Amino acid sequence: MPGLFIDVKVADDVRKDAALAAKLEEVCPVSIFRATDDGVEILEANLDECVLCDLCLEAAPDGKVQVIKLYES
Ligand code: SF4
Numbered sequence: 001m002p003g004l005f006i007d008v009k010v011a012d013d014v015r016k017d018a019a020l021a022a023k024l025e026e027v028c029p030v031s032i033f034r035a036t037d038d039g040v041e042i043l044e045a046n047l048d049e050c051v052l053c054d055l056c057l058e059a060a061p062d063g064k065v066q067v068i069k070l071y072e073s
Pocket of ligand 1: 031
């Protein structure tokens with residue numbers, strides 16, 4: 001389930017990438033990503049804490065992470 005204001009998507013083809021998962025967990029200041037044995041987990045309870053810093057977008061290959069502003073759609 002998305003947050004009320006923000007949804008974050010990680011592309012299926014990189015979702016199980018352990019290195020990317022670790023990087024996302026490290027860069028997000030509000031702990032939206034968790035690195036697990038299965039790759040990237042998105043902590044839905046934290047989605048609306050997103051500060052739109054774009055650090056996750058910079059950490060991932062182009063287009064593989066999306067931060068979606070639900071209030072604009
Ligand atoms: S934009 Fe910033 S706060 Fe939002 S999910 Fe990405 S790293 Fe986390």
